[in-house]
Amino acid sequence: MARKPSGRLLAFYIGTIAAVVALFGAVTAYGEKNLVAPPSIAGRYRLKTAALPPCLRDLDLQLQQSGAFLTATLPGQTPEAKLPQLTGRLQETNHFVLKLDRLTCKHGEPLENLAFHGKLVSAKQLTGVIKYRSTAPLRRQPWDNQPFDAVQTR
Incomplete structure (x- = not known):
């Protein structure tokens, strides 16, 4: 004989x-309002600036994105001219910093601590500043604090 459950x-x-x-509804509402995926900025961008280090002229910035994490390469005109990767992170305010620890230009001195400080302006346009910190004292390069624009080509 089955018992009836009590009212309590x-x-x-x-x-x-x-x-x-109710808890599930509150968590869902919070997530939809506050947890937003970063915009997609992956693609190939043509760098436009007044001055760049000689080995970086006429190159594109190829961005790959995994969530908020960015990696970039500066592919050369030929496959053997491929340069090291830059790494960075896309902030909530659509700002990013891509850093390159060391790069040796052909027929030139090594570049160290090169960074692209940028911001996503629109779906296909980046803008920012190239910063360079030399290990040599009192050596300022013409491309230090140089503004740049980049327009997505593909």
């Missing part, structure tokens, strides 16, 4: 289920 036990189950549904 039934009220407990209904109350627990209602609390879980």
Whole structure:
């Protein structure tokens, strides 16, 4: 013979289920309002600036994106001219910093601590500043603090 559940036990189950549904609704509303994926900026961008280090002239910035994390390459005109990767992170304000620790230009001195500080202006345009910190004292390069624009080509 089956027993009927008591009213108190039934009220407990209904109350627990209602609390879980309310909590799930609150968490969902919070997530939809506050947890937004970063915009997609992956693609190939043509760098436009007044001055760049000689080995970086006429190159594109190829960005790959995984969530907020960015990697970039500066592919050369030929496959053997491929340069090291830059790494960075896209901030919530659509700002990013891509850093390159060391790069040796052909027939030139090594570049160290080169960074692209940028901002996503529109879906296909970046803008920012190239910063360079030399390990040699009192050596300022013409491309230090140089503004740049980049327009997506593909």
